[in-house]
Amino acid sequence: MTGQQHIVVIGAGYAGLSAATRAGRRHRVTLVAPETRFRHRVRQHEQAAGRPEHRPDIARVIRGRQVTHVPARVTELDLTARKVFLDNGEALSYDTLVYALGSRTDRQGVPGVAEHALTAERAAEIRRRIAEAPTPGTVAVVGGGATGIELAAELAEAHPAWQVRIVAAGQVGGWFSAKGRAHVLRVLGRLGVQVHEHSPVTAVTAHGLRTDTGTLDADLVAWAASMEPHPLAATAGLAVTPDGRARVDEYLRSVSHPEVYVIGDAAEVTVPGTGTLRMGCATAQPMGLYLGKRLAGRTSAPFAFRYGLQCLSLGRREALVQLIHRDDSMRPTAVRGTLARLTKAAIVNGVVLALR
Template identity: 45%
Template sequence: MTQHIVVIGAGYSGLAAALRAARRLPDARITLINPRAYFVERVRLHQLAAGQRLRRYPLTDILGTAGIELVVGSVRTIDTERREVTVDSLDTPVPYDTLVYALGSVADTSTPGVAEHAATVAGPAEAQALRDKVATMARQEGTLTVVGGGLTGIETAAEVAETYPGLEVRLVTDTEPGAGLSERGRAHLRRVFDRLGVEVRTDAKVVEVHSDAVELADGNTMTTDLVVWATGFGVPDLAARSGITVDSAGRIVVDDTLRSVSHPDVYAVGDSAAAHHPDGSPLRMACATALPLGRYAGDVIAARAHGRSPRPLRFRYFFQCLSLGRDDGVIQFVDAHDRPRERVLTGRLAARVKEAVVRGATFTARRSGLYPSR
């Protein structure tokens, strides 16, 4: 009987897994389910929010002759006993022998007022909506408040400030921006924010968002015309609702081959997987994590289909890439566990490296069947 592999989610990780499995298992039937008919360069969504046009990559072009069936729609339920998924665009469920769960992450909007009053850059629709709001507000020279000092908040604040110099951009965070960078990296970040005119407020924890202000834990408020919420990401609750074992953040708990600990016919990759180093320390949500995991999952599924025992996941990081507008950035070198080393690249060279990495990630995701996994 032909094995049917269903992959839900066509981001970096899901697309890589589908293409990899197609190469390793040419006789398998592979179905890729995604809400959109095109691949999204998620690491560029802050550019979209600042008004830049992004290239679209139709999934039919990417899948090409790989023999992968594309279903455009959103998965509503997973029946792990019947081994089938329901999709909002189909009248009948899609059965599977092996399921690859690659739904990625979503904005964490659990703080009061965020869902009602704040914008995010977690997805293309959200980034497009933010783009329109920023463009309108820029004509009135208003104030944009970005909440969150992680990479997403930093990149969004810098990109918008560079694109709209007449706009007052403020970054609010309860820690120092770029806390995961080395001192040299943080020093460069401060210089760039000074150059771009971004006001930085540290030790300021936002506990509620209103239509015209953010409320801080110390009782103070800051007025603003628009809030961009970038404090972190959560994951869809589909896995939890389906009875698959998840961690406290809702990510699927997997073994050292990315297989669900509760359902051996389910694999999880990307942001929705609670993947870890051999010592048990977690891998971070990032494109740098998602791509290798997707390719590895394709190899593991193929190995087991051929009756071989797959090798356990071995993973390491090399650097973090941070864009600060189109002509500046930080490349932070890190150790295997993503801890910063003192060495960094900054300025235009860093911007060029970041652009090369982003293009390379997209190319690799689209051509993952052609390359050996690392």
């Protein structure tokens, strides 16, 4: 890319914000996202449990760079005219577009989720519902993946008078090594979390859950079952996979629109030797860092990535660090206790430092 360009970055998550601050060293960048404080999604389970928030102001993160933050929502993209339409009535023109709208919890697959369940994105509401309940009750967390486990552990530790249940279609933490999964189940047990495995949820009601194996009462249902990419990529006409993630080349450029880069959860990225990357902060931020450097003219190499570890918080006193091979498959080693807790905390704090 020669000369100064106008780059529009849509989405200020791990991917978008990391790309914008670096690209803004060389180009004029407009960053569009509705929030004024960084969302820091990997800490949303802590917010739901009423822990202090750690969310820097976006204005502070972009200070000193040629980046202007427009606090608005993108409503439409015209990829032919190179225009981004916003809910404040503005339309932005770009030379290069960085699409980083991330993902959200899928609420469509099971009846009753949209009406009766709260997702991690609504952490403040989970916190309020628990704080304002007249007496302690029962929370059912649906999802045996990382988000469900972190949320169940955090809620159980912060609210010991509440009964917390975790409900999974398969195993809870079933992808970890035997040692890793055993540690997860041991800590959940210590925190008093009831584990319901192999219980696919068929409906959420005003009183709890219906599953393949019966009903489970709950005063509050927290839904953390699966993620879906933001739908705008597909509706705007970018080439996407059947699940709606944008198809990109080895430089993270849309295969259908080379003036558009797609990064983070919104993109399906395959790296030789590593495979197709899963959605996660662990993959989204490296994409943003790479693209920012590329746009600033500091690299022309293809995007490279290898996995090293997976971290999980299990309340404020425990964690798991699972060592993994470069292709995301498990090694037998799993670190627990203080070392795991400190490693997880260092990574979560390091992510914020790396935004600029």
